[in-house]
Amino acid sequence: MAQAAPRGRWQRFQDWWNDPEADVRIQRWLGIAALVGVIGAFLREPLLILLAVAIAIAGILARLWWDYCFVNLTFERSFSTTRAFYGDEITMELKVVNAKPLPVTRFEIADEVTQNLDIVRQRLERAERPDRRLMRTVFSLGFYERVVYRYHVRCMHRGWHRFGPAHATAVDPFGLVVRRQDLPRHDGFLVYPRIVPVNDVIVPARQPYGDFKPAQQLIEDPMRMAGVREYVPGDSPRRIHWRATARTGTMQTRVYEPSASPVAAIFLDTITFSYLWEGQNSDLLELAITVTASLATQMLKERQQVGLYANAPIPERSRTVRVPPGRRPGQHSRILESLAMLTPAFGDRIERLVVEEMSRLPWGAAVVIVTCKVTEGMQRTLLRLSRASGAQRFVLVVIGEPAEIVPDLRRRVAVYQVSGEEAWDVIEHITFTRTV
Numbered sequence: 001m002a003q004a005a006p007r008g009r010w011q012r013f014q015d016w017w018n019d020p021e022a023d024v025r026i027q028r029w030l031g032i033a034a035l036v037g038v039i040g041a042f043l044r045e046p047l048l049i050l051l052a053v054a055i056a057i058a059g060i061l062a063r064l065w066w067d068y069c070f071v072n073l074t075f076e077r078s079f080s081t082t083r084a085f086y087g088d089e090i091t092m093e094l095k096v097v098n099a100k101p102l103p104v105t106r107f108e109i110a111d112e113v114t115q116n117l118d119i120v121r122q123r124l125e126r127a128e129r130p131d132r133r134l135m136r137t138v139f140s141l142g143f144y145e146r147v148v149y150r151y152h153v154r155c156m157h158r159g160w161h162r163f164g165p166a167h168a169t170a171v172d173p174f175g176l177v178v179r180r181q182d183l184p185r186h187d188g189f190l191v192y193p194r195i196v197p198v199n200d201v202i203v204p205a206r207q208p209y210g211d212f213k214p215a216q217q218l219i220e221d222p223m224r225m226a227g228v229r230e231y232v233p234g235d236s237p238r239r240i241h242w243r244a245t246a247r248t249g250t251m252q253t254r255v256y257e258p259s260a261s262p263v264a265a266i267f268l269d270t271i272t273f274s275y276l277w278e279g280q281n282s283d284l285l286e287l288a289i290t291v292t293a294s295l296a297t298q299m300l301k302e303r304q305q306v307g308l309y310a311n312a313p314i315p316e317r318s319r320t321v322r323v324p325p326g327r328r329p330g331q332h333s334r335i336l337e338s339l340a341m342l343t344p345a346f347g348d349r350i351e352r353l354v355v356e357e358m359s360r361l362p363w364g365a366a367v368v369i370v371t372c373k374v375t376e377g378m379q380r381t382l383l384r385l386s387r388a389s390g391a392q393r394f395v396l397v398v399i400g401e402p403a404e405i406v407p408d409l410r411r412r413v414a415v416y417q418v419s420g421e422e423a424w425d426v427i428e429h430i431t432f433t434r435t436v
Contacts, residue, residue: 032059034052036055037053065102078092079189085155086155090155094150095147104171106170107141109137110135111134111135112163114159119151120151120154137149198298228244228254229252230251240253262304265357267310267357268308268310268370268371280344283423293336312342312344315341315343320348322357324360354385361392364392372399379406382394387412
């Protein structure tokens with residue numbers, strides 16, 4: 001037992017001596033020092049012997065610095081907010097702490113960031129990935145020193161803006177040793193799509209179905225109970241009022257007051273061309289997203305229940321966007337987050353998504369379709385749905401070039417045009433032009 005500890009220390013020393021990952025080969029430094037020392041002893045030159053000792057000490061110190069330069073060194077990013085609107089400016093704080101008595105005279109952090117990031121007074125370099133850029137920060141760290149850098153980032157593009165991974169490079173005080181290390185941590189913030197005022201109301205909050213008055217209430221508000229009545233077969237068990245049942249001895253069901261807010265489902269078509277090989281018109285798509293975000297914001301302000309559907313994927317989450325109608329707290333944020341994170345893709349046609357969701361929408365909901373390309377298949381589907389449904393109201397918003405709509409569909413569906421002459425990032429307000 002007494003000999004186990006020395007053998008363990010010897011094994012650790014051998015591992016340190018023969019470490020294949022170390023850039024500083026201690027054997028080479030000591031071998032050169034030994035050679036110079038032998039020559040100095042043979043020639044009886046004290047200066048060569050001192051030089052040999054200096055080389056040996058430098059080699060040992062360089063290796064020790066390589067071993068410990070990243071020990072007790074922490075790297076942290078933080079943001080003033082993780083959610084921002086288009087046009088905002090947020091602050092990114094970069095903090096590095098060197099909690100040891102070993103200086104790092106030159107420390108560089110190359111941070112991979114989203115390619116369309118706009119950092120004030122900061123030049124971004126190319127990265128290996130075409131969709132990323134490199135942000136370099138160079139500084140020095142003394143004994144037990146903390147360095148903090150603050151950058152101002154302009155939010156001029158929607159989406160999730162990612163920082164990381166980062167690559168750190170440290171150089172010793174004599175410039176002899178360079179050590180690199182990857183920092184895999186990821187951070188970021190979300191920028192909502194641009195929202196501009198809407199001049200026209202295409203789905204009014206009151207009487208959204210014209211002069212048509214349904215025979216039954218469209219939707220009930222579960223927060224406003226009007227009273228109770230006797231239970232009848234078919235009532236949902238969730239509506240049973242158990243206290244009234246215990247008091248009266250018979251099953252009682254809650255009765256809610258009708259809600260005054262209509263329901264609207266916005267379907268965003270992200271396909272801007274007819275065929276896959278034509279690609280995507282990015283500017284037109286961003287204009288369609290801006291129109292959708294502005295329209296949803298206006299409807300929610302008018303206390304309407306709004307849902308969002310889109311035939312585009314959200315990376316690592318879903319193939320399509322499906323936010324059921326509602327106006328609960330947070331509904332606006334859910335809609336804007338979905339619009340911010342969706343990526344262009346040649347997915348299913350929007351009319352297919354409309355057909356899939358029609359049975360799930362509340363009775364009497366308004367269906368608003370925002371599209372850049374009106375196809376014959378879309379017109380056939382809308383015509384069939386408008387004929388089959390007497391309660392739903394269909395609204396078609398065409399972005400960009402005017403579309404040729406068949407006369408029968410024009411009589412049944414309200415068609416609006418939004419010109420694509422102004423770019424999405426300079427348009428000041430949205431005007432819907434009714435086409436007849």
